[in-house]
Amino acid sequence: MSFVWTIAEQYEGRLRGVSFELLSRGRALADELGTKLASVVIGDGVPDDALQELIQRGADEVYSIQDPRLADFVSESYSRILSGLIRTYQPSIILAAATSSGRTLMPSVAIAVHAGLTADCTELSIEEGTGNLLQTRPAIGGNIMATIKTPDHRPQMATVRPKSSRPLPRDDHRTGRIIAVPVEDDMIDTRVVVRGYRRDDAEFENIEEADVIVAGGKGMKRGENFAMLRTMADSLDGVVGASRDAVDRGWIAYPHQVGLSGKTVSPRLYIAAGISGSIQHLAGIKTAETIVSVNTDPDAAIHKVADFGIVGDLFEVLPELQKRLDAKAKETH
Amino acid sequence: MNIVVPIKQVPETSNVKMDPEKGTMIRAGVESVINPLDLYAIESALRLREEHGGVVTAITMGPPPAATALRQAIAMGCDEGILVSDRKFGGADTWATSYTLAEAIRKLGAETGSERGAVDLVIAGERATDGDTAQVGPGIAAWLDLPLATYVAHITDVADGTMTVERLVEEGYQILSIPFPALITVVKESAAPRLPTLSGKKRSISQEIPVFSTENMDLDAASLGLKGSPTKVVKIATPKVTRGGELVTAGTEDEVVSAVDRLMAFLEEKDLV
Numbered sequence: 027m028s029f030v031w032t033i034a035e036q037y038e039g040r041l042r043g044v045s046f047e048l049l050s051r052g053r054a055l056a057d058e059l060g061t062k063l064a065s066v067v068i069g070d071g072v073p074d075d076a077l078q079e080l081i082q083r084g085a086d087e088v089y090s091i092q093d094p095r096l097a098d099f100v101s102e103s104y105s106r107i108l109s110g111l112i113r114t115y116q117p118s119i120i121l122a123a124a125t126s127s128g129r130t131l132m133p134s135v136a137i138a139v140h141a142g143l144t145a146d147c148t149e150l151s152i153e154e155g156t157g158n159l160l161q162t163r164p165a166i167g168g169n170i171m172a173t174i175k176t177p178d179h180r181p182q183m184a185t186v187r188p189k190s191s192r193p194l195p196r197d198d199h200r201t202g203r204i205i206a207v208p209v210e211d212d213m214i215d216t217r218v219v220v221r222g223y224r225r226d227d228a229e230f231e232n233i234e235e236a237d238v239i240v241a242g243g244k245g246m247k248r249g250e251n252f253a254m255l256r257t258m259a260d261s262l263d264g265v266v267g268a269s270r271d272a273v274d275r276g277w278i279a280y281p282h283q284v285g286l287s288g289k290t291v292s293p294r295l296y297i298a299a300g301i302s303g304s305i306q307h308l309a310g311i312k313t314a315e316t317i318v319s320v321n322t323d324p325d326a327a328i329h330k331v332a333d334f335g336i337v338g339d340l341f342e343v344l345p346e347l348q349k350r351l352d353a354k355a356k357e358t359h
Numbered sequence: 360m361n362i363v364v365p366i367k368q369v370p371e372t373s374n375v376k377m378d379p380e381k382g383t384m385i386r387a388g389v390e391s392v393i394n395p396l397d398l399y400a401i402e403s404a405l406r407l408r409e410e411h412g413g414v415v416t417a418i419t420m421g422p423p424p425a426a427t428a429l430r431q432a433i434a435m436g437c438d439e440g441i442l443v444s445d446r447k448f449g450g451a452d453t454w455a456t457s458y459t460l461a462e463a464i465r466k467l468g469a470e471t472g473s474e475r476g477a478v479d480l481v482i483a484g485e486r487a488t489d490g491d492t493a494q495v496g497p498g499i500a501a502w503l504d505l506p507l508a509t510y511v512a513h514i515t516d517v518a519d520g521t522m523t524v525e526r527l528v529e530e531g532y533q534i535l536s537i538p539f540p541a542l543i544t545v546v547k548e549s550a551a552p553r554l555p556t557l558s559g560k561k562r563s564i565s566q567e568i569p570v571f572s573t574e575n576m577d578l579d580a581a582s583l584g585l586k587g588s589p590t591k592v593v594k595i596a597t598p599k600v601t602r603g604g605e606l607v608t609a610g611t612e613d614e615v616v617s618a619v620d621r622l623m624a625f626l627e628e629k630d631l632v
């Protein structure tokens with residue numbers, strides 16, 4: 027059976043949204059190949075209704091591997107478990123998320139099972155005639171799109187950029203099978219020990235999976251002015267991003283940095299205020315759906331990639347925009 | 360501590376300009392540099408050596424000119440450079456690259472009569488700015504069966520054969536204890552790279568760079584280069600960079616108001632507000 031698999035991700039027993047994005051990708055491929063779609067959950071304490079949700083959103087089968095020792099992502103253990111499942115069931119395609127854990131786990135698995143792996147794909151399709159998976163991904167800072175296939179090895183594996191697809195709606199009538207896979211001691215690698223998490227930056231937020239990002243650059247002039255972006259992000263249910271210049275000046279912490287040496291993001295809306303649009307910054311926003319730029323310089327590179335650009339002073343434009351957002355929020359209350 | 364830093368030579372991107380008409384990169388006169396994200400790995404290694412002693416070896420797989428990257432690493436303070444180079448390595452994907460580099464690191468660690476001894480730590484960059492895969496570091500760890508920590512932002516403690524690191528992940532910083540020998544990949548936050556020194560530059564010119572090839576390595580021929588790579592590139596396309604969006608000027612107060620009016624209408628139409 028030439029299964030398509032997706033790797034679901036969990037944190038503290040809750041499935042992460044990207045697990046459902048992968049299912050919509052996987053469903054399309056499985057339908058085209060006329061095969062089944064399975065989702066693999068490795069973790070601890072993921073409740074039954076969450077496993078059911080994987081089925082309601084596209085999976086035919088769910089492999090559930092749960093154990094307290096798997097609560098936190100540890101590459102070695104996860105890799106042993108997934109490699110073992112692959113040897114047993116021999117799926118033909120595996121999609122994982124291009125997240126910190128997906129991008130760590132899958133290269134290890136690729137070595138263990140001698141499979142090809144394509145990183146950070148934004149498009150997936152099936153090649154006519156051969157049935158091979160065609161994997162398209164941005165490279166060289168998003169300046170080229172490369173299409174890659176793995177003709178002679180199985181499974182064909184890819185990590186998929188978060189937010190590059192939408193989950194399927196929940197269908198309560200879908201049914202499927204949940205298969206609990208027992209955990210053997212020798213699957214657990216005890217060398218790496220997770221001590222905990224630190225989030226002392228009260229503003230810590232994961233910009234890679236945000237729908238809306240309000241980002242500022244050197245044009246923001248001072249760190250305090252980022253409060254303006256924070257307010258706007260809150261109104262839009264989004265997060266704050268920044269250029270490297272703003273981060274290096276200490277105006278905001280590194281986890282907010284967008285670009286080549288920061289994060290690659292794919293929000294539905296990216297607002298760039300006081301950012302010039304250097305090639306390194308643009309590398310991080312090539313797959314943003316809509317870009318809005320606010321910059322005093324009519325020739326700024328950011329305006330060229332924007333869907334809507336305002337040549338103007340951000341200290342006048344942003345407060346005006348905030349006023350409208352506030353008015354709109356009142357309207358709907 | 361015996362530390363190996365795999366570095367990659369890549370085209371310099373900070374001066375790259377895009378051709379706005381064709382949407383392609385203007386590559387003429389583009390220099391090669393050490394992958395900028397590998398500089399953080401080099402810096403992290405040098406700091407560990409300063410604190411705990413040992414040897415830092417930079418290693419790169421690439422054509423002979425990649426030796427320049429090793430000399431730059433030596434100029435920054437690395438003790439040695441190893442060039443992994445052979446025509447048979449050409450066209451390797453991340454699977455074949457990580458296999459070849461892992462074997463080179465194995466060979467380094469097994470060399471007797473050198474002061475290096477076994478490898479304690481491999482520090483790779485987060486990803487290379489050209490291929491952009493972030494797969495080679497974890498791949499090397501898999502081949503060598505080394506415990507792995509990716510996206511390391513801070514090395515907070517090194518004691519008793521174990522290091523404590525903080526990985527930058529979606530939920531914050533994940534704190535890990537990881538025993539030596541190990542492989543980590545680091546992000547920009549880990550360390551601000553130093554500049555090459557004059558004495559380092561001098562040393563780098565005269566330093567001998569050993570070459571590892573199929574001649575002096577024990578390799579599985581079927582796992583090398585293009586032939587040994589499971590993935591094949593089918594097609595390269597250049598997306599258009601210019602989105603050709605609307606550009607409005609907001610110089611005067613009135614213009615600001617009307618520009619924001621239009622922006623709101625635009626966002627509403629796209630169902631973004």
Ligand SMILES: Cc1cc2nc3c(=O)[nH]c(=O)nc-3n(C[C@H](O)[C@H](O)[C@H](O)COP(=O)(O)OP(=O)(O)OC[C@H]3O[C@@H](n4cnc5c(N)ncnc54)[C@H](O)[C@@H]3O)c2cc1C
Binds near residue numbers: 270287301338396
């Ligand atoms: C190896 C390497 C990696 C890098 N990685 C990254 C990365 O990950 N992310 C990143 O962002 N950069 C990165 N950079 C840096 C990049 O080259 C630029 O230096 C940086 O992006 C510039 O940030 P900026 O746009 O905030 O500043 P600037 O380029 O100085 O732009 C500031 C802009 O603000 C505008 N402005 C000023 N005042 C106002 C106002 N009142 N209202 C509106 N607009 C105003 C100006 O017109 C200007 O366009 C990297 C560089 C290198 C070499």
Ligand SMILES: Nc1ncnc2c1ncn2[C@@H]1O[C@H](COP(=O)(O)O)[C@@H](O)[C@H]1O
Binds near residue numbers: 367
């Ligand atoms: N050819 C190479 N030689 C040495 N190190 C490499 C090579 N390719 C990749 N690396 C290392 O692996 C990291 C990730 O690269 P990549 O998987 O290509 O994004 C880089 O930052 C380097 O540390």
